Amino acid sequence: MLTIIDLKISNVGSIIKALEFIGVEYQVIDNPGKFDDVTKIILPGVGSFKAASQALLSSGFYDAIRTKVLVEKVPILGICVGMQLLALEGEEGGTKKGLGFFDAKVKKMDNIVGELVIPHMGWNDVQTNELTVFKNIKNHSCFYFVHSYSMNLRENVNIAVTNYGGDIVAYVNKGHIHGAQFHPEKSQESGLQFLRNFIELC
Numbered sequence: 001m002l003t004i005i006d007l008k009i010s011n012v013g014s015i016i017k018a019l020e021f022i023g024v025e026y027q028v029i030d031n032p033g034k035f036d037d038v039t040k041i042i043l044p045g046v047g048s049f050k051a052a053s054q055a056l057l058s059s060g061f062y063d064a065i066r067t068k069v070l071v072e073k074v075p076i077l078g079i080c081v082g083m084q085l086l087a088l089e090g091e092e093g094g095t096k097k098g099l100g101f102f103d104a105k106v107k108k109m110d111n112i113v114g115e116l117v118i119p120h121m122g123w124n125d126v127q128t129n130e131l132t133v134f135k136n137i138k139n140h141s142c143f144y145f146v147h148s149y150s151m152n153l154r155e156n157v158n159i160a161v162t163n164y165g166g167d168i169v170a171y172v173n174k175g176h177i178h179g180a181q182f183h184p185e186k187s188q189e190s191g192l193q194f195l196r197n198f199i200e201l202c
């Protein structure tokens with residue numbers, strides 16, 4: 001079953017509403033001991049990388065997720081901070097470790113031009129690059145973002161980008177591992193289609 005992981009640091013309610021709207025069965029778990037009968041994982045998150053990393057480790061989900069994804073090959077979608085947790089480490093609040101699915105570090109967004117508002121909050125178009133998870137979504141469709149840190153990749157993987165003073169990784173993919181820096185559950189029809197595609201095609 002599609003499983004939402006509740007680390008007690010995320011707005012699980014908005015994900016639930018989106019999944020119910022598109023008619024998808026799901027379960028929400030807050031204990032890795034309940035990690036049975038899982039066919040796909042959604043890992044949402046809001047707030048700081050430090051708090052999310054600490055929640056992963058203290059809850060026991062760190063090892064449980066790594067086993068599900070790396071050994072059992074269960075597809076995962078990380079959303080916002082949930083995507084950032086797929087990296088090796090993040091620097092917010094001091095360097096903390098992530099799940100290590102991507103050779104990447106999550107770093108403070110650069111305000112190169114000196115005119116950007118940080119956090120990056122609101123709607124931005126995404127160059128989708130015809131990736132599977134964007135099927136039936138027009139290139140440069142808009143998605144909703146709220147973040148001050150972004151993923152800096154050190155390996156060649158599938159990405160979709162948005163531009164905010166420079167290209168930012170909006171979506172990252174390697175095999176059955178997916179991450180969205182934007183909030184699909186808050187991105188209206190394009191976001192709902194994105195969730196449908198992850199559930200049905202990935």
